Amino acid sequence: MARYTGVYGFPESADGARRLAEALNVPCHIAELHRFPDGESLVRLPESVERAVVYRSLDRPNDKLVELTLAASVLRRQGATELCLVAPYMAYMRQDAVFRPGEPVSQTVVGDWLGRLFDRFVCVEPHLHRTHTLDEVFVGRPSVCLSGAGAIxxxxRRDGVAPDTVIVGPDEEAAPLVEAVAGPLGLAALVGRKERRGDRDVTVTLxxxxxxxGxxxxxxxxxxxxxxxxxxxxxxxxxxxxxxxxxxxxxxxFDAAVAARFQSEGLGMPLSCDGVPHPSNALPLARLIADALAAPC
Incomplete structure (x- = not known):
């Protein structure tokens, strides 16, 4: 018997939810969302399943977090005994400490919030810095942190990468991803050093x-x-x-303006994994996530 008996998705990530459900060979249900003129959300879900995967990437997260809370309450009330949140992109992970007086530790706040709603978590390349594992974020909940390196x-490999190619990351935080891409392909790897002075004021040196x-x-x-x-x-x-x-x-x-700049800089469109719906999506994650869900906690 499959561990999970259904996948629930949301309109903006319906394709990803359906791909995951297909990989798991379980039904897929897409929530209905209604936004009232004052900005409040109403979530409607079809009949519940006993052990549910809720799939939603938490880019642009604020409305999504409230809607996940509402959805989890519906599924619990309808009899779900296990809820797993698959959030390929997990929000609010960068603020893992108080950097200036008066700031929250957003990672802890959101981890505690979601940990009260879901029994298990699966994320892809969460933006962790000083926090080493997702288990430190979702305390007491089994959590799986997947890498996008295999898809890249x-x-x-499929494109016939040249053997003298060098895999480059912009900073030390990218080192694990860089090494995980380069290693299986037998390619050279290096990382740079990033100096960030503001959200859009960055210098990378190699x-x-x-x-x-050459x-x-x-x-x-x-x-x-x-x-x-x-x-x-x-x-x-x-x-x-x-x-x-x-x-x-x-x-x-990134938005259309940044995509246009990639073209004008002679870089072409980047290729991205399909956890966050985006025109650059070219690297599938469904099989990777399905395998993680099938594994014992």
């Missing part, structure tokens, strides 16, 4: 001896939003002599 590596001259470079990062980190990293790679550049991101959060 598989695409590079090692002075970076062996990029070699193809694939830049990989977990999140692409403003694009400034990637643009700076690309400029540094070109200055070091890279013969060509490709860009891969696990989570694509």
């Amino acid at each position: 590596a598989e695409r590079l 090692p002075a001896d970076a062996p990029l001259a 070699r193809p470079v694939a830049i990989v990062d977990d999140v692409i939003s403003s694009g400034e980190t990637i643009f700076s990293c690309a400029r540094a790679a070109r200055a070091a002599g890279a013969s060509s550049l490709r860009v891969f991101g696990v989570h694509a959060l």
Whole structure:
């Protein structure tokens, strides 16, 4: 008997929910959402299943968090005994400490909130810094942190990646992703150093001896939003002599203006995993997530 007996999705992520349900070979149900003129949400769900996966990526999260709370209450009331939240992109993970007086530790607040609603969590490349595992976020709840590296590596393999390609990450936080992409392909890897002065004021420097001259470079990062980190990293790679550049991101959060800038910078459209619905989606995650759900906690 399958551990989970149904997948629930939401309108903006219905395709991802259906792909996951197909991989699990269980029914898929899509919630109905109504937004009142004052901004409140009404969530309607079809009949409940006993052990449910709720699928929703938490990019642009504020309304989604309230709607997840409402959905979980409906499923519990209708008899669900186990709820697993699959959030390919998990929000509010970056604020894991008080950096200035008067700030919240948002990671702890949201972790406690969701931990009261769901029994298990599956996320992909959560934006963790000083927190080492999701178990520290969702205390007392089994949590699985998946990597998008396999999807990126598989695409590079399928495209016939050149053996002298270098996998480059913009900073030390990208090192695990970079190594997980490069290692199975037998490729060289390096990471730069990022100086961030503001949300859109970023400089990436690469090692002075970076062996990029005449070699193809694939830049990989977990999140692409403003694009400034990637643009700076690309400029540094070109200055070091890279013969060509490709860009891969696990989570694509950038808008049309940033997409146009990727084109004008000669980088083409980045390729992203399909956890966050986006025009750049090209790297499937459903099988990876389904395998994680099938594994014992």
